[in-house]
Amino acid sequence: MKKRFVNIGPIDRIPLGQGISFLIDGEEIAVFRSRGGEIFAIENRCPHRQGPLSEGIIGGGKVICPLHGHKFDLATGQGGEKHECVRVFKVWKDEDQIFMEWPTAKIKPQEKDCAMVGL
């Protein structure tokens, strides 16, 4: 199977400890850079009421949605509420550039299943 990649640009494009959002193929993706140096990518819209997760505070591997404070694990996408989750994407660093794997199929939020997210 073919895989597609996205070059997100240099790492210092993302302010330390924060996230920024990208528009890829019409999808909004939030990419975070933790103070510990890890990078995470998740879909940007909170399943609760579409809050922009890239504007949330992160820490201890979690992001807090800026609108109503729902929390999501950055590595797995699992939300604090059992039935809530966001899709996660594989990201890595090559030299100082960040790359992300981009699925070939479109994301259909309504078909998402919490248990599947992150796989």
Add this chain to the structure above:
Amino acid sequence: MKKKLVVIGNGMAGARVVEEILSRTPDQFEIVMFGAEPYGNYNRILLSNVLNQTQDPTEVMMNPFSWYKENHITLHLGVKAFKIDRTKKVVLGKPLSPEAVPYLHDEKFATQEEMVVPYDYVIIATGSRPFVPPIEGWGQAGTFLFRTLDDCHSIAQYSQKCHKAVVIGGGLLGLEAARGLLTHQLEVTVVEAAAGLMANQLDQESAQILKRTMEAMGIRVLTSMKTSKIISNENKISALGFSDGTSIETDMVVVSAGIRPITEVAQASGLNVNKGIVCDDQMRTSDFDIFSLGECVEHRGKLYGLVEPIWEQARVLADIVTGVAPQAVYMGSKTGTKLKVMGVELASMGEKDTDRIEDEVLVYRDPNRGIYKKLIVRDNKIHGAILLGDTEFADTLMQLFMREEAVPQNRSELLFGFVSGAALVKASDLPDHAQICNCNGVSKKQIMHAITENNCSSVAAVGGKTKAGKGCGSCRGMIAQLIEDCLGKVSYDASEHYYVTGVPLEKSQLVREIQTRGLKSVSRVFEILAQGKEDADSKAGLASLLKTIWPGEYEDERDARFINDRVHANIQKDGTFSVVPRIYGGVTTPDELMRIAQAAVKYKVKMVKITGGQRIDLLGVKKEVLPLIWKDLGMPSGHAYTKAFRTCKSCVGTDFCRYGVGDSIDLAQAIEYRFQGIESPHKMKLATAGCPRNCSEAYVKDIGAVAIEGGSWEIYIGGAAGSTVRKGDLLCTVKTQEEVLAMIGRFIQYYREHAKYLERTYGFVERIGIDILRNILVKDSLGICNQLDERIAQAVAAYKDPWKEADIPAYSGQFEGPRLIEVLREAENNG
């Protein structure tokens, strides 16, 4: 008609017995209380923590003024009762002058006018006063006793000018005082006249070990030394002289050499007084209608200096006076004590020595680790115990001792725990009425209620509900056992007492750690105080606190801020932002209005709304547009997005209104110019009104200033008109605008330093109590007003308009929206 009950003494016994009475019959009595101290009842045993700075004075309050109000108790605060006229059946009292020491005999009264309060029953709960041995030079500046909250304040304040301090008395309180003084950066010496420390509780050997432990802590200990005089030089204490002619240098002296019951009222009223006020088994004095309890009482020839017996006395007294259980009797108490000195584990109960050969004496020594355990068993029951260096099983022993239970055959279990596998005392086996927390007198039943009915699943939560475990802390193990038996596991509920969940410290402790370690950024706090564990929920709270502690010096890490504070605008439900420029006092100009209108048109804002705070809100602005619109507006930020000073609303006041008696507009503008951008635990909305008609709703603002006839201003604090509605409490009345600004600044700073994160002023003012706030902020009872004024001035000086970041962003990408990215390349999956 209700019977009249007068309680003399508003300390731990007085307030407790009233609580017990109310819990039996809430409406039986009309209750009047006399309290010589200017506070509601506080937990005296926690004064050691106040002195060693692990607890804030506000945290030790047990009955805030609201409690008296809710229970319709008339409290005569700062008033000393001096006689009960038993023929006329009235209690006579006089208000003390503010500088009087409430427990001294030669009191100063504010007036000679007498207060006359009729009674059906009287309860005397006057407690005791510190005993001062005859010492030449006693009473001059720099000599202190250790009994009240005011004593703690005076000691802390005076110690700032000192390098050396001596505590006379090596008993429980003396050692706690000495440890407290150590935290004030003093060289501390304890002087004890007897041969060993804590002579009432310890045998010779343990006293020796304790002495070494104290010395290792940095406290010098002198035993078998009798103080004869305080030597001073140019009106300042310079040394302490002993009966053997030697002396040591010191700058201040604290005496803690025992206590004596306060019995004057009883004596003046002709009651039977021996060493204490003599009471029978129903807590009655020699007059049928007059009861007594607490440290002032002598019962079956015994005096008590601990709280535990008070709880028992209070129950019996309440049973009797309400008639609920007329057969109730008090038969005396068995007592044990625990030293509350940080770094020293020491518990003792019963006798320390025995001379009966048939008694079993078990001793375990581990001098290397400073451990000494001694147990005296008589008739198969604990007769006395000393646990030093290791108090793990103290609460178990205490339960066995108090309830006079038979001890296990394998005596070593008593010293080292459950060798046989079964717990010696299972909390679940205790009867419902068994007292678990001796410091606060909380029974097993109350704790179980908190667990099962109020869903408390952590020791802290149970403490929050019942006060159990909040004294010396030795019962916390038992509480945990009860929770575990009930719910299967004990949860650790940090959020309740910690300032933020991610750093395990209460606010006052956290502030101290941050200050002493010089932590100026959120990431440093996690690194040093949370083992490097970052916690998303704690970041914003820490950022706000750090900014308060280090005005101007704080290292601003933007990732610790909520999005609103990163981009200085309020995020809306669709992810756009709202822009509210500052309009000082709600007064604008045609020119400003035009700029606002033009910007709104140019950037196609979705809505222009006049806000409740007399400003204009531009809604639906994209993040990337924020810097552009700010520049076009040319007005400073209104801080409508953050936990900070928001606005000061005003009415038209003297300029135009025919009722106005104060220039509310001028004041509102001055307030906004001074306090704009000051961050706080939660938002603060202010208002000024030109007269009490209150058109600007100043009574229901976090802070409101209302002009009154004569041109003075009344300052109200803690008002609210959101989901909670509350009229503010009058803090004070001042003459000039400058004074209004100074008082407001002082309150804001105190709120910044002492409120919990996200606690609005209404909650804060209610929690601390307006009378206490008035004492602290107006009467300067803690002597901190100057410091508060200084620190708020620093915060004011550190103000920068955040919208200036339109020109120079704080970090790159601050105002960038989503970035468009192309899919780069396709590749074979080789993984």
